[in-house]
Amino acid sequence: MKLSTYFTLLASLLIHFPAFGKNGGPNFIIIIGDDVGWDAFGCTGMKEAKTPAIDQLASESSMMTRFYCSVSQCAPLRAELYTGLLPKNNGVLANAVKEKRTGVRNVADHLIPLGYEVGLTGKRHFGLGSAKIDVIPGFSPNGNGSNQVHSFDGVENYVSQAKQKGNSFCVIIAATHAHHPWDHGKESNFPADNIRVRPHYLDTPTARQAMAKHAAEVEVLDRQVRETRELMKRMDLEKDTILIFLSEQGIAMPRGKWSPYEHGSRALCLAYWKGRILSRKTTALAMYCDVVPTLVDFAGGKDPGLDGKSLKELWTSKPVKSHRDEVLISNVHPFWQKAIVTDTYKLIWTGHPERNHVFSNFTSRNKFFSKPWAEWMDEAKTNETAARKVERILQPKPFELYDVVSDPYEINDLSSLPEHQKRIASLQTKLKKLMTDCGESTTPPGPEESKKKKDKANRRKPRRPSK
Known part of the structure; x- marks a missing residue:
């Protein structure tokens, strides 16, 4: 082979294959909202929503519109997400109901042995597992407060340090929007007369006002998704990083969070990896406990034997396949x-x-x-x-x-x-x-x-x- 041909081929390989960490696995960035159901976005039919970044991400992602939590409350949902176990098996049955379990492992327990650094910024509401999830400064840790802040400086520093060490990373950005008190964003962007009142609500002035406040919070969440993608481009992460967006659970309204109804337990999941994860919409059933097995699968690890099931095949294979027969x-x-x-x-x-x-x-x-x-x-x-x-x-x-x-x-x-x-x-x-x-x-x-x-x-x- 001529030397010039060799270098041409090598350059082509470097362009088309991402520079993974030394463990060979992709990076992960997970964004999770707060009290935002599947239907709060333009891409899922809410015409008055101002969510251009999420809508754009949806058009480029594997878009799952039937993604369920087992319990539509913050603590059990996050326990399910970070352990891959259903509530009865991880011990967090509700915000106020916890049972002690031994041997529960969290996402860091699974990924650190595979060469990953695992960090979280923002809302925590979680404390299971033996491995410590690094705390990344920048996002407010409590969704109930009025003085919410978010900065990506801590995330950028964390990613930079992981890359310098040659490690892959898993960064969780746990936003606090759209959790009450609904005092962020511009409510004036959402005139009450333009708000679509869900059909199971009564169409009253204060219900419209509540929905307008919530929509303004979702707009703030959308800006954070946009800033995350800007960071990925700025740090040249798109080729070797899987971006996952999870809307969390439904709004704090009747038949919303705290309930098993669709408006409470059903979420939107978007999965993006440039050139690797297929861009398409699917109504396949999936759950929050499926996320950890999915990360382990992409990272090259063995099936951890959890309640969750890896979504890798669903996201990457043709034709579209079913994932679960039912959800509990x-x-x-x-x-x-x-x-x-x-x-x-x-x-x-x-x-x-x-x-x-x-x-x-x-x-x-x-x-x-x-x-x-x-x-x-x-x-x-x-x-x-x-x-x-x-x-x-x-x-x-x-x-x-x-x-x-x-x-x-x-x-x-x-x-x-x-x-x-x-x-x-x-x-x-x-x-x-x-x-x-x-x-x-x-x-x-x-x-x-x-x-x-x-x-x-x-x-x-x-x-x-x-x-």
Whole structure:
């Protein structure tokens, strides 16, 4: 081979193959929002959204619009994300319900032996595993505060140091938007008259105002996604870095976070790796616990044997393949609700639906929703449609069945229709098996346990609920 031909070939290889760390695996940057459901973006149909960076990323990514958390609360969602385990197996069942587990490993436990440095900036809400996840300065660690800041200087320094050592890295940017108090961004960018009120809400002035405030927070999150991509280009990371965006759980509104409904438990996942991950939209079912096995797979490690399943094949192979047959959603506190999601249907099981004290207490104490809720209750006194929506929130049926493909806001409960009774029975059996397989009880809590929770809730002074 001529020398000139050799150098031409070598140059071509250097251009087309990324300069990985010495372990040979790609870098990872994970951005996770806060209280943002799948439908809050232009790319998912919210026309009034101002999310150009996320929409652009979606057009270049493997876009997953049916990405679920097992529990739609911040602590259990992050435990699921960072361990690859379902709540009953990692011990974080709810923000306020934790059970001690031994042998739980976090994302750093899995990636450090593979030659990675693992760091997080922003909201933490997590403390499982033996390996320490490095704390990167720059983003506010608490989503409840008003004085939120974000700076990418710490991320840039962390990445630079990892590259200097020849190590691959996994950086988690845990944003605090759009968590209440919803006082960031420009609400004036979202006139209340232009806001699309979700069909399961009552269309009232304060509900529109709440949605406008939330949309302004999502716009701030979008800017952070844009800045992340600018950093990747500035540091020449695109060829050797996988960027994952996760919207987290739904908004703090009825049938949103804290619930198994689509508006609470369903998220958007975007996965981008230039030239490697296919750009396409898929409705394949996936879960937050799938992320850690996916990172390990891309990093060249062995299957860690977790509850999650690697998404690598789904993101990189043709044609589009299914990933999961069903998803288990498992809320235990403040309201015992379980659900199974399939390609088309969702069955929701509410234990003791007559005990609506938890939601009533929650809404009356939540200063961000108490005004809309008061309006809804007033309108329900004279408006039959409003009364049905309020009753649906306060008095769910023991079992609800929805076609979540044609009815993503779960308006039309199919559970009373004769033609769906066999389907309901089959889904009940599958749901209980999923619960049993991961060590959950298939018996709702009894009256005494429920009464203790009620008394504890009623003793609380009015305050904003923490996560």
